[in-house]
Amino acid sequence: MPRTLFDKIWDAHVVDRLEDGTCVLYIDRHLVHEVTSPQAFEGLRMAGRKVRRVENTIAVVDHNVPTSAERLTEVNEPESALQIATLEQNVKDFGVTYFPMSDVRQGIVHVIGPEQGISLPGMTIVCGDSHTSTHGAMGALAFGIGTSEVEHVLATQTLLQKPAKNMLIRVDGKLPEGCSGKDIMLAVIGKIGTGGGTGYVMEFAGEAIRALDMAGRLSMCNMSIEGGARAGLVAPDEVTFEYIKGRPFAPKGADFDAAVAYWKTLPSDEGAHYDKIVELRAEDIIPQVTWGTSPETVIPVTGSVPNPADEPDAAKRAQMERMLSYMGLEAGQKIQGTKIDVVFIGSCTNSRIEDLRSAAAVAKGRKVAQGVRVLVVPGSGLVKQQAEEEGLAKIFTEAGFEWREAGCSMCLGMNPDKLTPGQRCASTSNRNFEGRQGPGGRTHLLSPAMAAAAAVTGVITDVRELI
């Protein structure tokens, strides 16, 4: 029977099957960070268990590290410092490889996995973080788990899982200039809604996906979770293999060739069954921006904020009204021209070198608008280094943007980079929930190029007018 990419990876990892169809699924890569792991290690300790396979496990700090230049010497918030210290003790006690803040390889867990060649095609990859879906862009089955499951993987190197259903998102055509993988994904979420992918693994295919670089594919898979899917997938191809070749933890020499030969067997077979198919035309996509407090509240930058009065369902109408009042927007207003206070370029969605290049292309030779604060936060120490070598950092600092150290930063209000109540932010991150970037903060999700356009104009702007 023809199988999908998901089916193939799944089948290759079933260790055992229980009566009711639940599978004991083998996990190839387990990424660990400071926020969702302390209770898991504590559980191991209490039960007298070890980490079963340290060679499948990697730990890093990202969520609550400061991103200031002085972060190695300055005093962190005491609770954050405790979580970091706890992780450091745990990796030492259990013998897990770890990238501390002082290591140039440190960064957001979903940036460093692919960057280091740790996340590879055909693998099962988990992490106590919902955006683990990101790694699916490598052609791997990658999904987020809770802390109990983190403990379960540490102890057994497996998870108890039932297979998901297959969804195909096909995007054909050519993506217009000024648009990126982020815009495609926001359009997808706008179309299917935040619950549209629940119970599915989303495979992205079609001409426009094949044409994306790895960064674009990673940002799309990153936000599969915002579409309700637990995982996103892109079939591995030459772009993938080229990206992996030579990365520190990737197979080398003859091993690489053997790996590629296997990876080439992974793409979905002709005629494989999908339970749901969604189709989009790339040339219809216009730079996207969210207006509300759910990622599905997407409109093209040329559009207007919807009017709750047009919504027949009372509960939905009330929800829209609540969103508008939280966001400080008027029904029917044009989204373009909305004044912003802060711009955040970063997060596991959009902090890779390609993202920074596209932001820098807009920022080049321009200056930050008056009264706007702009944070540019590379996804890893290595991205930071590369951006400095390529002269991107100089473009940002000359434009008056802050150039910071790697971490999750303002993607979530857990570290010193936060919005204050009422502040409006143009953000390249993935969630616009109430209070996500700091209590009372207002988030508009958009692409790195759109964020840079907002930074230099001080308002939400159609980046196509600046390129």
Next chain:
Amino acid sequence: MDKFTTLTAIAAPLNIDNIDTDKIIPARFLKTIKRTGLGKSVFADMRYNADGSDKADFVLNQEPYRKAQILVAGDNFGCGSSREHAPWALLDFGIRCIIAPSFADIFFNNSFKNGILPIALPEEICAKLREDAAMGGNARLTVDLERQMVVRPNGEEIPFQVDPFRKHCLLGGLDDIGLTLEHAAAIDSYESKIPAWTPKIQGA
């Protein structure tokens, strides 16, 4: 993990769709290294004013819902992050069962691991249960996991679906890790067949 067998309790109606994990437990409360103690922060931004006082209109601040053990919620409950702090916070408050038209996957999973039973029922039924819940202290819902029934205050029984394995674990309060380790031989044998080209994460 505490067993879940039959629960008769006050149910709180929370008719909002897409309650995300940032609403259930905002990020600033995730900096704990323990599983307990989060109950006072559950729904913090919906529950407290900026000065820390209670928001009177939030259901869990009202009697008798301060003692609610069941939540009847809206669609797509628990969407957002994977944080298990969400079920930990609900559990620490006293919630043992959540009924909603649908749940986000990771939250749904995490609930079972902590002895919380999430039940998905069609919106029309959830609407009826929310009406029951709105009757306050005079009404109790019963959730009978063994028989897979929700019993309304008027005695009407509503059947629900639950995965047999998860039901078994909840009824017995069983730890997944112990159960999985019964498959240790199969795991060993799987590991012995991992292709030789697979890199190891070692020697940083």
